[in-house]
Amino acid sequence: MSRISLSRHLITQQHAGTISADLRLLIEVVARACKAISHAVSKGALGDIMGEAGTGNIQGEAQKKLDVISNEILLEANEWGGHLAGMASEEMEHPYQIPGQYPRGAYLLLFDPLDGSSNIDVNVSIGTIFSVLRCPDGMAGTEEAFLQPGTQQVAAGYTVYGPQTQLILTTGNGVFGFTLDREQGSFVLTQENIQIPTTTKEFAINMSNQRHWQAPVQRYIGELLAGKTGVRGKDYNMRWIASMVADVHRILNRGGIFMYPRDNREADKPGKLRLMYEANPMSFIVEQAGGAATNGYQRILEIQPEKLHQRVAVFLGSKEEVAQVTQYHQTDL
Numbered sequence: 001m002s003r004i005s006l007s008r009h010l011i012t013q014q015h016a017g018t019i020s021a022d023l024r025l026l027i028e029v030v031a032r033a034c035k036a037i038s039h040a041v042s043k044g045a046l047g048d049i050m051g052e053a054g055t056g057n058i059q060g061e062a063q064k065k066l067d068v069i070s071n072e073i074l075l076e077a078n079e080w081g082g083h084l085a086g087m088a089s090e091e092m093e094h095p096y097q098i099p100g101q102y103p104r105g106a107y108l109l110l111f112d113p114l115d116g117s118s119n120i121d122v123n124v125s126i127g128t129i130f131s132v133l134r135c136p137d138g139m140a141g142t143e144e145a146f147l148q149p150g151t152q153q154v155a156a157g158y159t160v161y162g163p164q165t166q167l168i169l170t171t172g173n174g175v176f177g178f179t180l181d182r183e184q185g186s187f188v189l190t191q192e193n194i195q196i197p198t199t200t201k202e203f204a205i206n207m208s209n210q211r212h213w214q215a216p217v218q219r220y221i222g223e224l225l226a227g228k229t230g231v232r233g234k235d236y237n238m239r240w241i242a243s244m245v246a247d248v249h250r251i252l253n254r255g256g257i258f259m260y261p262r263d264n265r266e267a268d269k270p271g272k273l274r275l276m277y278e279a280n281p282m283s284f285i286v287e288q289a290g291g292a293a294t295n296g297y298q299r300i301l302e303i304q305p306e307k308l309h310q311r312v313a314v315f316l317g318s319k320e321e322v323a324q325v326t327q328y329h330q331t332d333l
Contacts, residue, residue: 006187026083033077034159037070041161070113086141090277108133112277116243125162127245131281150280150301170288196291197255200318204247205259212263216328257317271313292322296329
């Protein structure tokens with residue numbers, strides 16, 4: 001039985017009218033860039049890419065060498081293909097305008113070039129997250145053009161660089177998983193129509209921040225920790241990798257809930273994760289896989305962005321658990 005490559009899968013989607021030819025080509029370019037990042041990651045210390053870059057991003061966070069390398073790989077791979085009007089990255093303050101010598105297209109690409117980069121030096125799974133929007137007419141990739149709610153995404157995906165390199169993709173017609181065949185150099189379809197289990201016994205959250213959580217999260221986590229003796233009537237296990245890509249990938253495959261709530265240290269801030277580069281693409285994927293994603297009060301995909309690097313609280317994964325913690329927020333405890 002012949003194996004289905006990413007390109008063949010996308011061509012099938014194009015023939016079915018699900019995606020345009022330009023979107024197909026754009027996704028293929030992003031996938032090729034992710035292969036290059038995977039190669040760089042796999043070299044580790046042998047490639048002189050470990051450690052700090054000596055620079056900071058717009059959020060004031062220290063950049064790893066691989067953060068900078070991955071960002072450059074994605075920019076250079078996508079700037080000349082004619083599919084994009086502009087790009088935006090978690091690592092850059094302003095959108096990247098397509099150089100004048102290259103043709104401009106109808107789409108906008110947003111990405112977190114290397115999610116979980118704090119784990120690079122300890123060889124824990126990390127990844128790339130991306131999101132694709134249509135560029136509104138006449139905006140030519142300006143910052144305003146990117147400020148669209150997540151419901152407007154036409155594609156989203158992530159690549160996880162772990163024991164295998166896997167690409168997870170949605171174009172709004174289900175979620176599909178591809179594994180990189182290193183010998184052939186191509187992504188091969190290995191999972192079709194991925195579905196997150198509705199119920200779960202696993203949760204992912206940084207427990208070291210418990211003392212800072214607000215009342216709804218304290219209540220919810222307290223119930224999970226009570227196990228069979230509590231109101232939930234079953235034991236839960238906590239899993240926390242500290243790499244959103246890796247944590248969401250686990251949830252996508254076996255269920256669970258991922259939480260990164262706002263807390264009382266900076267109660268006026270809506271959260272830590274980036275709406276445009278992390279929360280929106282992951283929420284699109286999770287919803288397409290039958291799960292749910294909220295900020296505790298509303299569906300993440302319906303949030304109207306006000307700025308490019310906007311932050312947000314995130315609760316995503318199995319529907320029943322997301323509904324429960326969201327209910328606790330909405331009752332104003």
